[in-house]
Amino acid sequence: MSTTTAATSVPVLPATADLTxxxxxxxxxVVxxxxxxxxxxxxHGPRLLLKAEHRQLGGSFKTRGAANAVLALxxxxxxxxxxxxxxxxxxxIARTLGLRLTVVLAAGAAPAKAAAIRALGAETVRVAGGVAEREEHxxxxxxxxxxxxxxxxxxxLVVAGQGTVGTEILTDAPDTGTLYVPVGGGGLLAGVCLAAAGRPVRVVGVEPALTPRYARSLAAGHPVQLPPSSTVxxxxRGQRPGHVTYPIVRDRVDDLIAVGEAEIIAAADLLRRHGVDAExxxxxxxxxxxRAGRREHAVAVVSGGNTPARLRALHRPPTAPPTTTAPPTTTAHPEEHTP
Known part of the structure; x- marks a missing residue:
C-alpha cells in the first residue's frame, strides 16, 4: 500500500481490510x-466506557500506527x-528492531517527552515554529x-494501525452508540471512522477549541491550515488535516466538538480521581x-497517559517484543468492563 499514486498524487486511502x-x-x-x-x-450515568490506551505499551495509541508502518515498510x-x-x-520499536531513528520536534514540544525519546536511543532535532514547520523539516x-x-x-499504514483501536472497541462493546475520539493530526479519528464503516455507531471527533482544524476544514470544504497552538x-496541536486523513474523516465522521482548556483540565482531573492517570x-x-451530555452507551478513547511519572518509567524500555500485557499506570484503577 503506497501513500500516493505516481500519476496524480492522489492519496491512496486505507480500507477496512487494512485494519485487519x-x-x-x-x-x-502492542497490547x-x-x-x-x-x-x-x-x-452519562453508568453507561460511559473508557478505551484504556493510556495503558498501551509506550503510553499511548501511537504505538499501533508506528508499529504497523515500520513493520510493513x-x-x-x-x-x-x-x-x-x-x-x-x-x-x-526502533530500539527493539535495531533501527536508526530521528525525531523532529517543534519548538513547543514537551521537554520531558523529548528526553524520553532520547533515552530510548533516538536522535531528536528541534525546529522553530509549529507542527507545519516540523513536518516540512x-x-x-x-x-x-x-x-x-x-x-x-x-x-x-499509520491510519490503519490506529484504526485497530476502533475495531477492538466495537468487538468488545458492539452496542456502543457513540465513539468519542480526540483529534490532533487525525490519524486516530480516521482509523476509527474506517473501523465504524457500515456500523450503526456515531463517531464524534473532539478538538481543542484553540485548534479546531478539522471543523474549520469541513466547513470550508477543503483542508485549511491554522496558526500554531499552545493548547494544554x-x-x-496539529495545524492542518492530512491528505490521507481528511477525506476519510469528511466522509464518515458524524460530528466534531470543540472543548476549552478548562474543560480539558477538568476531564483530566476527573479521570485521575477515577484512577486513570491520563495526560x-x-x-x-x-x-x-x-459536553455532549448524551444519555447513551458511549465510549471515550483515553488516548495517552504519558504523565511525568510514566515518562520516567519509559527510560527503561524492553529490548524484545512484548509477550505479556502492559501493567496499569496507576496502583488503583476502575473496574474493567466485561461485554
Missing amino acids: AAAARIAPY RTPLLRGPVTAA DADRVVTGSSGNHGIALAR AAALAATTGAVLVPSSDHP ADGL PSGAVALAGAL
Missing part, C-alpha cells in the same frame, strides 16, 4: 487494551515529526538522508463526551 492486516502485523508489539467503566456523571532508518508520543512509540530530512518518513498521522493538550491530550475525548 494491521491487527495481525502489530500483535506482538489489547481493556474497556474500563467510566466515571459516573449526571450526563521494512526500513532500517526512519525519520518522523512528532509532538512526543509518536516519537516515543517509534523509538521503542522531517520530510526534507528524510529526502536528503534516504530515510523512510513515517508521519505521526498522515500515512495509510500538547499531542493535539491532557488523553482526557480530551472525555471532555467532549461530557
Whole structure:
C-alpha cells in the first residue's frame, strides 16, 4: 500500500481490510487494551466506557500506527515529526528492531517527552515554529538522508494501525452508540471512522477549541491550515488535516466538538480521581463526551497517559517484543468492563 499514486498524487486511502492486516502485523508489539467503566456523571450515568490506551505499551495509541508502518515498510532508518508520543512509540520499536531513528520536534514540544525519546536511543532535532514547520523539516530530512518518513498521522499504514483501536472497541462493546475520539493530526479519528464503516455507531471527533482544524476544514470544504497552538493538550496541536486523513474523516465522521482548556483540565482531573492517570491530550475525548451530555452507551478513547511519572518509567524500555500485557499506570484503577 503506497501513500500516493505516481500519476496524480492522489492519496491512496486505507480500507477496512487494512485494519485487519494491521491487527495481525502489530500483535506482538502492542497490547489489547481493556474497556474500563467510566466515571459516573449526571450526563452519562453508568453507561460511559473508557478505551484504556493510556495503558498501551509506550503510553499511548501511537504505538499501533508506528508499529504497523515500520513493520510493513521494512526500513532500517526512519525519520518522523512528532509532538512526543509518536516519537516515543517509534523509538521503542526502533530500539527493539535495531533501527536508526530521528525525531523532529517543534519548538513547543514537551521537554520531558523529548528526553524520553532520547533515552530510548533516538536522535531528536528541534525546529522553530509549529507542527507545519516540523513536518516540512522531517520530510526534507528524510529526502536528503534516504530515510523512510513515517508521519505521526498522515500515512495509510499509520491510519490503519490506529484504526485497530476502533475495531477492538466495537468487538468488545458492539452496542456502543457513540465513539468519542480526540483529534490532533487525525490519524486516530480516521482509523476509527474506517473501523465504524457500515456500523450503526456515531463517531464524534473532539478538538481543542484553540485548534479546531478539522471543523474549520469541513466547513470550508477543503483542508485549511491554522496558526500554531499552545493548547494544554500538547499531542493535539496539529495545524492542518492530512491528505490521507481528511477525506476519510469528511466522509464518515458524524460530528466534531470543540472543548476549552478548562474543560480539558477538568476531564483530566476527573479521570485521575477515577484512577486513570491520563495526560491532557488523553482526557480530551472525555471532555467532549461530557459536553455532549448524551444519555447513551458511549465510549471515550483515553488516548495517552504519558504523565511525568510514566515518562520516567519509559527510560527503561524492553529490548524484545512484548509477550505479556502492559501493567496499569496507576496502583488503583476502575473496574474493567466485561461485554
